Amino acid sequence: MVTVAGPLWGKMVDMPHRPTINDVAAHAGVSKSLVSLALRGDAGVGEAARTRILESADALGYRSNILARSLRQGRTMTIGVVLSSLTNPYHTEVAAAVEEAAEHEGLSVLLAHGTHRRDRLDARIDLLLDLSVDGLVVVSSWIGAEALERAGRRAPVVMVGRTEDKVPGVDSVNNDDEHGASLAIDHFLAAGHTRIAHVSASSRPSGAARRRGYLRAMDTAGLDGNARIIDRSTDAEALPNQLSEALADGFDAFFARNDVEALDVMAAAADLGHEVPESIGVIGYDDSALARRARPGLTSVRQHAEVLGARAVELLRSRIGGRSDDIHDVVEPRLRVRTSTRSPATAADDAG
Amino acid sequence: MVTVAGPLWGKMVDMPHRPTINDVAAHAGVSKSLVSLALRGDAGVGEAARTRILESADALGYRSNILARSLRQGRTMTIGVVLSSLTNPYHTEVAAAVEEAAEHEGLSVLLAHGTHRRDRLDARIDLLLDLSVDGLVVVSSWIGAEALERAGRRAPVVMVGRTEDKVPGVDSVNNDDEHGASLAIDHFLAAGHTRIAHVSASSRPSGAARRRGYLRAMDTAGLDGNARIIDRSTDAEALPNQLSEALADGFDAFFARNDVEALDVMAAAADLGHEVPESIGVIGYDDSALARRARPGLTSVRQHAEVLGARAVELLRSRIGGRSDDIHDVVEPRLRVRTSTRSPATAADDAG
């Protein structure tokens, strides 16, 4: 009746008693074992008993206690997704894709968000594992390899979008960042651009790979002398200055590490009075909702978040099914051309 | 050693055995009760035993099983957040704010995403409640009042951003949508606009309230004859046509239901060759990251996601602390003026 006054977070005792399997058993006049069997559709339950039990359960509003069941079974039919960002559409699109795929398998998804703080991310992973999720999808490159390896020993773990290091015991699904970057550069080249800069605020693995891809593509095109990287990692506010410097130096094409940064470039360019794509071209990465919504529409390297998410769930399933060798899947990115870049044809016309 | 081959999702048995309290007890040569007491810092544990136990726990890498503990205590130090959208920045900003506030209370946050499907949202709510979260924050107006009321009987529940109906037993935190709408309209009026349309794809409670606010403000200004609502609920693709019609009819100011729709308006306007803010003005709602990042910067009604999230956690805490009366908090919105609208001063200059 009265609520216990814990220091801050006490257990509430004034919540109505939740019916347990015992209540149902008593109500139906059978043993709780039989209730358990009946509720889970076991064949060896008499018709009469079955209906009586179902009615009782319904009448009492019984729902089995997941904690108790999970404790016993060591299985929850739930998978966890750990995110380091809720604000990057690409991350949330992957999460949504995982959820969609999981739903088809009859699995529920729990999300945990850890900001970019390693300690919090680690704590979230532990929380989900402690809750006995049947598998874990990690959409973050901020988590330490050790933490991932430890997690991988407790449950199947798939990391999405973490390139570079392969963590033993942990599967991964990635897009080919280097190749994706070269798609962007090649598109610029085809449109006649030669002064192509790369904009990146991050040296996270995927960012580093895209940068490598950029440098390699420039190199291949014989433009390595023209390469410039606009590094925003130290001061994100510096972009307008960095951009106007680059523009002054003749750069007219900007390949950004992701869509968010590409929009920053477009915004800064607009503030500087430059027209996209007439004056400069911009390409992003991820092809998230941001790219579709932007004006002009942002040309972007598509990572196929839906594919990545679905594949992650597949990997979890096969791992749960007993696979013991690690799988590292690579999904080929594709360029989604919109209007933030001149088309190759137009460039040819201009040139001709 | 061998993995059980369940139909699809079987229990993996090749995961290493996780040390239990019994293992620690055996290792330290004491009873498991003493281990429990020692680990939780109980005073009545001898110094010698305490250190031995802590060492053993450490050596074995023991972590208490949350499921077992929660089952026993009925408390998890975890709160759940249910979202119907991962793609609307406002929603995720509220979630992040809840997380931040929860962290200060020593609480972990689990997120669940249910799309806009009622059945899935309901299932997620049940899942979180089954996991014995200590409280639930619902950031969705798509959940039925009955489901919320039921949830409110199981655990403290706060809904954020759901206006209209007050659900008995459930607290709420809202911004004043009608007032927020009037802030937008008044800003347009001050800038000299009189042909102000409202763009909305939703008649969800908050959308309806903003619409009412719009109509009332127009009415107050004696412009009720000029009111027009561009309804996108039936066909989101129709916006370009609807917009060009409105423009043809002389409308030059558009108040959108939220930032996402405001950006749609800006994009469509750009496609139609209209300049913002020179040719038309646009105001959004939420003042999410989208508004900051847009170019021109989007003038938007600020909901204060951080405040809403923090307040939600406060309400949960006081409810857990024993409060039994419902609280419905209202946070006053404010207009964040950016460059998608002409300034009142400019308008005066134009007029003079």
Place this chain on the structure above:
DNA sequence: CTGTTAGCGCATTCAT
């Protein structure tokens, strides 16, 4: 005071 035993919380599962 220090530490132990027994039993609980709830559902599943095995042997009867």
Place this chain on the structure above:
DNA sequence: ATGAATGCGCTAACAG
């Protein structure tokens, strides 16, 4: 179709 055992940790009652 059932009682007992099980999973793991917490806690009231009790013994040294």
